[in-house]
Amino acid sequence: MQLGLVGLGRMGGNMRERLRAAGQEVVGYDRNADRSDVASLAELADKLQSPRAVWVMVPAAVTDATIDALAEVLGEGDIIIDGGNSRFSDDAPRAARLAERGIGYVDVGVSGGVWGNVNGYALMVGGAQEHVDHLMPIFEALKPAGDHGFVHAGPVGAGHYAKMVHNGIEYGLMHAYAEGFELLSAAEMVTNVPGIIKSWREGTVVQSWLLDLLDRALDEDPDLATLTGYTDDTGEGRWTVDEAIRLAVPLNVITAALFARFSSRQDDSPAMKAVAALRQQFGGHAVHKR
Incomplete structure (x- = not known):
């Protein structure tokens, strides 16, 4: 599966490595050009095949701006995943804004810190069942081996609430x-x-x-x-x-x-x-x- 990943810092960079090691194709974008695979969000979107999935892993203060910028270059049927430490009450308004463009939204609470690349990441997911099902290859690659470390916690907002x-x-x-x-x-x-x-x-x-x-x-x-x-x-x-x-x-x-x-x-x-x-x-x- 392809995934766009925005934000390649301590968590995002390690997530890209773990996904690639599991055989997933990841196109990463970061404001730091040394970390980035592409020069812009538009280029990232162009390199992904529809329906596109883009995971946002940036600080909470810039998450809304990043999601809004992504919405300009994505389209109907695509999905945006917010894996940062956003407040759960921000999720429903984001999902509503994106739904007007036909873009799905999933929130994921991520635990694992800088050790996640080796140990796997615990994932607490909120969103529609169809979106979660579509993204399961990504979740399977990121979570720890075995039966634990992943939960579909409920609708949009439930993932960040659990985290x-x-x-x-x-x-x-x-x-x-x-x-x-x-x-x-x-x-x-x-x-x-x-x-x-x-x-x-x-x-x-x-x-x-x-x-x-x-x-x-x-x-x-x-x-x-x-x-x-x-x-x-x-x-x-x-x-x-x-x-x-x-x-x-x-x-x-x-x-x-x-x-x-x-x-x-x-x-x-x-x-x-x-x-x-x-x-x-x-x-x-x-x-x-x-």
Whole structure:
């Protein structure tokens, strides 16, 4: 099967390699000419046979503009796939705009990071059954070997919704491991924190790929001394909490993990300054001044 692929960065570039290794024909376009197979979206469209399928793998901030530009060079019967971390609520309006031109739309939540080329990508797909069926050779090539790693989650928007929840869970799991690491590091009797993390990788109920990656990071830097605690968020955690509020679903762990990332960006928390001031005022507790 042929596929156009727009966006050949850390994820898109590896996806192109995995697809080609599986025997799929991929025509890639990137604003960086060194990565690109073609010079423009129009040339990309010309190199594909109808019905054409084009996968968009660009940052969320430019996804709408990229899809609109693609719509100008594609036509009836073609399909656009958005595999980026878009907000699920953007999908239905996009699908409606494209439907006016006879162009199909599928949203795919993609998990696998920079390891996906080797391990395969978990794919959470939203869209019409006919479009999903047409694209199955691409999904089969990208997903891990075996029976898992792929789901047709529902209609348009369901794929990105599933990926949003996936990333919210990821926030909570990462923070649980991080808190465990900090407590072990603070314990007087513990002398081998990296060894403990490594020992959990087999035979325990907390083993996971995330734990494997923490072990790998500690192999490189046992005290994580070269890193700062500043941690960004790319939006999915916020969207997950927004949905929890809308649906009145208690997301205690995920919400706490998101707020912890906000705390990581403060050199000296104004809230904790206020707490220290209050303790001093009502109880005469000692305060630490600069």
